[in-house]
Amino acid sequence: MNVLLINGTIIGSKTKTLLSEISNHLNHSLVDTKVEQLYLEDYDIQFADARSKEEYNEDTKELINIVEKADAYVIATPIFQGSIPGVLKNLFDLLSPKAMRYKPVAVVANGGTHQHHLVIENQLKPILDYFKCLVTPNYVYTHDSHFSYMNELIDEDAKQRIYELVRVFRHYVDMSQDILDGDHLKG
Ligand SMILES: Cc1cc2nc3c(=O)[nH]c(=O)nc-3n(C[C@H](O)[C@H](O)[C@H](O)COP(=O)(O)O)c2cc1C
Numbered sequence: 001m002n003v004l005l006i007n008g009t010i011i012g013s014k015t016k017t018l019l020s021e022i023s024n025h026l027n028h029s030l031v032d033t034k035v036e037q038l039y040l041e042d043y044d045i046q047f048a049d050a051r052s053k054e055e056y057n058e059d060t061k062e063l064i065n066i067v068e069k070a071d072a073y074v075i076a077t078p079i080f081q082g083s084i085p086g087v088l089k090n091l092f093d094l095l096s097p098k099a100m101r102y103k104p105v106a107v108v109a110n111g112g113t114h115q116h117h118l119v120i121e122n123q124l125k126p127i128l129d130y131f132k133c134l135v136t137p138n139y140v141y142t143h144d145s146h147f148s149y150m151n152e153l154i155d156e157d158a159k160q161r162i163y164e165l166v167r168v169f170r171h172y173v174d175m176s177q178d179i180l181d182g183d184h185l186k187g
Pocket residue numbers: 011012013014015078079080081082083110111112113114116144
């Protein structure tokens with residue numbers, strides 16, 4: 001079992017802080033599970049343009065392979081211009097529509113505007129629904145003010161919501177395994 005924590009941006013560090021919190025909880029609570037963090041800034045990613053996977057550069061191919069092979073995901077995203085960053089949407093566009101089917105996904109996001117948690121509801125969740133992911137009913141949206149000037153998460157309520165997200169996500173991981181074991185459409 002391989003849980004991939006995807007940082008859906010190439011700038012900033014608050015989403016990395018959120019993923020580190022998640023990673024700590026997951027490492028304590030999931031046995032026989034590899035938890036890996038994926039930073040998109042580490043890859044020279046090409047734009048998805050419908051060419052075959054083999055025709056992309058090595059970094060883009062590697063990125064697609066890592067994401068498609070993972071069994072479960074935590075996706076972290078900042079809010080940019082009332083939406084998700086283009087680099088994260090581009091990652092989704094690079095994937096096979098079957099790549100994340102019935103796989104569990106938990107979402108954490110950060111923004112400078114309180115109301116922009118709706119970006120998760122109205123924009124990110126519909127994409128994950130298209131992929132037929134098992135998206136947890138809860139997600140964590142933090143505001144810039146929940147962090148110290150060193151970008152440490154200091155808001156106790158946000159920390160508690162992350163703990164609760166991981167608790168639910170663990171059940172979705174189990175549920176996904178049960179569903180995938182019986183998935184006759186696999187492949
Ligand atoms: C180009 C850009 C656009 C942004 N647009 C929004 C926005 O529409 N809504 C919002 O809540 N925050 C917006 N923000 C604020 C970022 O979401 C927020 O500052 C970021 O998550 C902070 O994380 P960081 O310090 O790790 O970069 C924007 C930031 C940038 C750089």
